[in-house]
Amino acid sequence: MNSGEKLIAKKCKKCGFIQHKDHIRCLKCKNDTFDMIEAQGGCKLITYTILNVPPLEFRDKPSYALGVVQFENGIKALGQIESQKNLKVGMKLAPVYKKICNNLDGKEINDFVFKSIE
Numbered sequence: 001m002n003s004g005e006k007l008i009a010k011k012c013k014k015c016g017f018i019q020h021k022d023h024i025r026c027l028k029c030k031n032d033t034f035d036m037i038e039a040q041g042g043c044k045l046i047t048y049t050i051l052n053v054p055p056l057e058f059r060d061k062p063s064y065a066l067g068v069v070q071f072e073n074g075i076k077a078l079g080q081i082e083s084q085k086n087l088k089v090g091m092k093l094a095p096v097y098k099k100i101c102n103n104l105d106g107k108e109i110n111d112f113v114f115k116s117i118e
């Protein structure tokens with residue numbers, strides 16, 4: 001199963017900036033060598049929004065919450081938040097790797113979802 005999935009980010013070897021693993025060059029200094037680092041510790045909610053008109057992939061949901069979280073070692077991640085109720089900036093969340101939707105071809109899409117642990 002997917003329980004062993006890790007949330008990975010790139011840390012610039014030159015300036016230490018942490019960014020999403022899909023970026024090829026450092027967003028700050030344009031360097032292209034990185035250390036891969038793993039999210040560690042708990043995470044907290046930095047910002048969020050409620051999408052009332054979700055993308056087509058999420059057609060089975062009337063709305064959902066999308067947030068940015070930050071882990072104790074600095075990694076930030078964007079993802080769905082499991083609940084839309086009682087969300088507040090600074091609350092503690094935990095990542096769960098699970099199916100988030102079926103894409104438009106009917107394929108199952110898995111990603112990290114964040115759930116409240118408070």
Ligand SMILES: [Zn+2]
Pocket residue numbers: 012013014015016017026027028029030031
């Ligand atoms: Zn850099």
